[in-house]
Amino acid sequence: MLETEDVVAFLDVRPVFKGHTLLVPRRHVVTLPDLPEDLLSPYLAATQRLAAAMVDGLGAQGSFVAMNNVVSQSVAHLHTHVVPRTKGDGLRGFFWPRTKYADDGEAEAYAARLRQALDGA
Template identity: 65%
Template structure:
């Protein structure tokens, strides 16, 4: 889709801090992370919601989500993670995406209130991307 931000990032047409990309998915750091290392995983095929994803792509998509979740936890020494998806409501970009947020005890995240943080600069965001990439 020509005007989709996530398609443009996944295809390399717009900049993004890509952690992983293959024929099925692209994974990149959220520019407004809940916590540093917050990853977005999108299917390469433009679909808006989970119910729009072709059945034969559901398994491959979630296998990558599973692998990337492990990489986020391991690469960032997180004790756990929060994995979430919205369908239409609260989707800031109308392209299916899964949030993988590194979690630690007493990190302050409560319920569905998602505070946002910022990276200091491109060097810091790329350092987080590399920590996750190293665990893939």
């Protein structure tokens, strides 16, 4: 479907909706944090092209783009799901149970931990 020297895309054999596509780098990479810098641009560009193709080629109103890193990652090779979406397709709430922060202080504590990790990267 989509092949470049850096990536390959193909239909998921168990699609959420018809047209559900998986994008993988040709080079073995396990998770997004492992993706080498030289593949970032080609990988994101291919993801962008697939998201546009969901609308232009399938008549979808948009797309859902997702990946798992380790947890719920059924294959130990980076792969991105690009799923065609249409309002009312029933996917709402399909993936994530929602939670709440106890208060603004707890939210700020999480933000501070993330900032510290980002500053150390």
